[in-house]
Every structure is written in C-alpha cells, then in structure tokens.
Amino acid sequence: MISRRGLLSALPLLGACGRAGAGFRGHAFVACAGSATVAVVDLLAFNVRERIALTGSPSSLFRLGQRLFAAIPGENAVDEIDPGHRRLVFTHKLPGPPVALRGEAENPGRLWVLLNEPRPTLHPVSLDGAGVPRPIALAARAVSVATAPYAPLAAAALEPGAVQFVPLDQPRALEPVSLAPGLGSVRFRSDGRLLMVAERERRRLTFLDPGLRRVVAELPLPLSPDQLAVHPDGGQVFLTGDGRDAVVVVYPYRTEIAQTSLSGRRPGRMAVSTMPPFLFVSNPEANSVSVFDVQTQKVVAVTGVGVHPTAIAITPDQQYALVLNEESGDVAVIRMSAISPGRAKRAPLFTMIPAGDRPVDIRIFGA
Numbered sequence: 001m002i003s004r005r006g007l008l009s010a011l012p013l014l015g016a017c018g019r020a021g022a023g024f025r026g027h028a029f030v031a032c033a034g035s036a037t038v039a040v041v042d043l044l045a046f047n048v049r050e051r052i053a054l055t056g057s058p059s060s061l062f063r064l065g066q067r068l069f070a071a072i073p074g075e076n077a078v079d080e081i082d083p084g085h086r087r088l089v090f091t092h093k094l095p096g097p098p099v100a101l102r103g104e105a106e107n108p109g110r111l112w113v114l115l116n117e118p119r120p121t122l123h124p125v126s127l128d129g130a131g132v133p134r135p136i137a138l139a140a141r142a143v144s145v146a147t148a149p150y151a152p153l154a155a156a157a158l159e160p161g162a163v164q165f166v167p168l169d170q171p172r173a174l175e176p177v178s179l180a181p182g183l184g185s186v187r188f189r190s191d192g193r194l195l196m197v198a199e200r201e202r203r204r205l206t207f208l209d210p211g212l213r214r215v216v217a218e219l220p221l222p223l224s225p226d227q228l229a230v231h232p233d234g235g236q237v238f239l240t241g242d243g244r245d246a247v248v249v250v251y252p253y254r255t256e257i258a259q260t261s262l263s264g265r266r267p268g269r270m271a272v273s274t275m276p277p278f279l280f281v282s283n284p285e286a287n288s289v290s291v292f293d294v295q296t297q298k299v300v301a302v303t304g305v306g307v308h309p310t311a312i313a314i315t316p317d318q319q320y321a322l323v324l325n326e327e328s329g330d331v332a333v334i335r336m337s338a339i340s341p342g343r344a345k346r347a348p349l350f351t352m353i354p355a356g357d358r359p360v361d362i363r364i365f366g367a
Contacts, residue, residue: 024315026366028322029083030331031058031070034357038070040086041322043315043364046333046351054079055091061361062101065108067127068363073097078113078125083365092125102147102154104168112154112168114145122154122166122173136166139176144185148192153210155195157183163197165210177213179206184225189252190234196252198225203243207255217255221248229270229279236294238279240267247281249297259297263290271312271321276336280321282309289323289332291339291347301339301347305332313362320350324359331355331362 023044030039038052038061056075061068068081076097080090096117104110109128115121120138122145142156142164152168161183162176182201189196189207194216197206203224207217225248226241236258237250245265249258267290268282277294289309291301306325309332313322323332335350 024317024319024364024366026316026364027083027086028313028331028362028364029061029068029081030324030355030359031061031361032329032356032358033057033059033360034329037356038081039355039359041331041353041355043320046353048353048355050086051356052081052086052088054088059098059360060101061363062103062111063363063365064103064111064127066365067108068365069101069111071098071101071113073099078111080127094123094125099142100145102145104152105148105150107152112145112147114142114156116141120158122156122168133168134171136168136171136173138166138173139164143183146186146188146195148188148210149190150192153192155186155188155208155210157186157197159183163195163208165195165213174213177208177215179215185228187228187230187237190230194252194255196228196237198228198239200224200226200241205237205239205250207252219250219255219257221257222246222260223248227267227269229272231272231294232274236272238270238272240270240281242266247279247292261292261297261299263292263299268309269311271314273314273318273321273336275318276339278321278336278339280312280314280323280334282312282323284308284310287325289321289334291334293341299345300341301345303332303334303347303349305334305349306330306352311360311362313364315364316366322362322364324355324362326358326360329355329357329359331359 028041042049056072058070070079078092096115100114111125121135124132126132140158154166161181164176166173184198184200195208223243224241225239239248279292306328308327311324321334331353333350339347
C-alpha cells in the first residue's frame with residue numbers, strides 16, 4: 001500500500017509528464033524550519049534549483065524591495081538573502097529573538113524588528129551603513145506590529161490588550177490606546193488613515209484613527225479574526241478563524257461587513273489574486289484549498305493539496321497559486337486557468353514540488 005506521503009512525493013513526476021503552461025520567469029523562496037534552509041524553486045522548471053543554508057531555523061520571511069530576510073529566533077538574528085544571486089549575504093545579530101520584521105515607508109535602508117526579549121522594543125537595523133536611531137521601547141510585550149504605508153509610523157498590539165503607536169522618527173512611543181486582552185494582527189488601511197485591529201477574544205475588527213488615537217468603528221464578527229488578508233487594491237479585507245467555518249469579507253473604507261461566506265472546515269491562511277479575482281483559502285484539517293470568486297463571493301473550486309496546507313503565494317503574473325504543505329514538506333501548484341467555475345467545483349493540481357522539512361513561509365521574486 002502506498003502511503004499518502006509516498007503518493008505526494010510521486011505527484012511532481014506525474015504532473016511533469018502531462019502539464020502545459022509557460023511557467024513564471026522567477027523563483028519562489030521557501031523557508032524550511034526543519035532543515036534551517038531556504039529552498040529556491042525555479043518557477044519555469046518547477047523544481048528546487050538549490051538550497052540556501054541559514055544560521056538557524058527560520059520562523060518567517062520578509063521582503064523589502066529586492067531584498068529578502070529570514071527571522072531566526074533561535075540565534076537572535078536575521079539572515080539577509082540576495083535573491084538575485086541566491087545566497088546568504090549577511091547575518092544581522094540582535095539582542096533577542098525576532099518576533100516580526102517590518103520596513104519603513106520611503107526608507108529602504110532600514111529594517112525594524114519587533115523584540116519581546118530581553119525587553120519589548122522596536123529594534124532598528126541599518127541595511128545601508130547609515131546611522132540608525134536607538135531602539136524604541138514598548139509599554140509591554142507585543143503580539144504583532146504593522147508599519148504605515150506613507151509615514152514613519154508603526155503600531156503594535158500589546159499582550160495586555162492595548163495598541164501603541166510608535167513614530168519611527170522620534171525616540172519614544174506614544175501612550176497606549178486601551179482595548180481588551182486577546183488582540184491579534186494589526187494592519188494599516190491602504191491609505192494609512194486607519195489602523196485595523198483584530199480583537200480575537202471579543203470577536204471584532206476595530207478601527208483606530210492613528211492621529212486621534214481613538215476608536216472610530218467596531219465590527220462584531222461571527223468568528224475570531226485569527227487570519228487576515230487584504231486585497232491588493234486595499235478595498236476588501238478577508239478574515240477567518242475559530243468559531244465558524246467561513247470567510248468574513250469587510251469593506252475597510254466603509255468600515256462595514258460585506259458578507260460572510262461558508263468555507264471548508266477550520267479555514268486558515270489566505271491569498272488573493274487579481275486576474276482572475278480569486279481568494280485562496282487553506283483548509284489544514286481537510287488537506288485542501290478552497291477557491292472563492294471575489295466578485296460573487298462563492299466557492300468555485302476545492303482542490304486537494306498536501307498534508308496541512310498553510311501559507312499561499314500568488315505569482316506576480318497571476319497565473320499560479322503556490323501552497324505550502326507543512327507536514328508533507330512540499331509545494332502544491334495550482335494553475336489559475338485550470339479553475340473553471342461550474343457544478344464540479346474542482347481544479348486539478350498542476351504539480352507538486354518537494355520543498356524540504358517543515359516549510360513555513362514563501363516569497364516570490366521575478367527574474
């Protein structure tokens with residue numbers, strides 16, 4: 001009898017024999033926590049071209065312009081990768097384990113790292129050799145951080161249940177805005193004028209005015225907003241989480257809920273394509289991905305992938321969706337043109353690519 005893992009490992013060969021499509025001229029960089037490497041996937045040949053050894057196990061990847069960074073909590077470091085030459089170029093040492101990495105608006109030479117140890121701070125890292133400000137202390141440990149798109153401003157969701165705005169061009173953070181314990185992700189609206197706060201315990205999406213530092217809207221949700229994705233044009237926000245097997249669609253510029261659509265069991269992380277307008281939702285417990293039509297808010301396909309799918313990335317040409325399967329250690333490739341809305345609601349996999357032990361994050365760069 002062939003095991004599921006064995007069957008999945010054979011799928012790349014099966015897909016390679018009969019697939020059609022030009023591929024994408026570029027590479028996907030896949031962080032593999034189990035092997036402390038980044039697998040470089042050639043998206044024309046759909047195979048792993050090489051593996052980049054890191055200084056430790058990565059927890060996430062972050063893209064800043066044409067630079068790529070891997071957070072290495074166990075080594076108190078951030079590894080910098082040159083995507084063009086596909087090699088590790090520098091290791092930035094930190095005073096504690098990195099929680100999250102963020103860029104600064106209009107300053108590509110600076111990286112901000114959220115640290116909770118030895119004390120909660122936003123720690124600046126110089127990427128161009130220029131001087132950087134001192135670390136900015138936070139009022140408490142933080143669960144997430146975001147930076148504004150058009151201003152030197154950050155916002156951190158604090159564990160005690162508050163949001164703290166941090167002017168990145170000043171030495172001190174502002175006084176926290178009290179909400180409630182159990183906060184999750186924070187994200188600035190695409191115009192930077194409002195901050196969206198996922199209140200997981202209270203099951204609501206809260207909007208804060210960064211200038212006034214006060215709540216301007218609260219949207220009760222039928223689920224805990226554990227995962228959040230934003231349409232590339234900024235006009236829609238998609239939420240999934242515990243409490244309901246559904247996707248909640250929010251219009252952030254109207255600060256209102258548009259629709260709640262049923263999805264697969266315990267939907268997880270998401271990604272949005274623009275042409276065609278699809279929302280891809282991972283279903284880790286079902287080992288599948290649900291595909292929604294963003295315009296009609298209806299499921300148009302459900303595709304079986306590998307074991308425990310998590311992160312999803314869309315190629316810049318909007319032709320392929322790449323799905324990381326954390327337990328089976330591979331990348332499922334879905335071709336957009338194979339998704340045909342109809343009664344069957346099925347889309348065949350284009351191919352499967354063995355990535356490595358426990359893939360956790362992915363970023364795509366064009367050639």
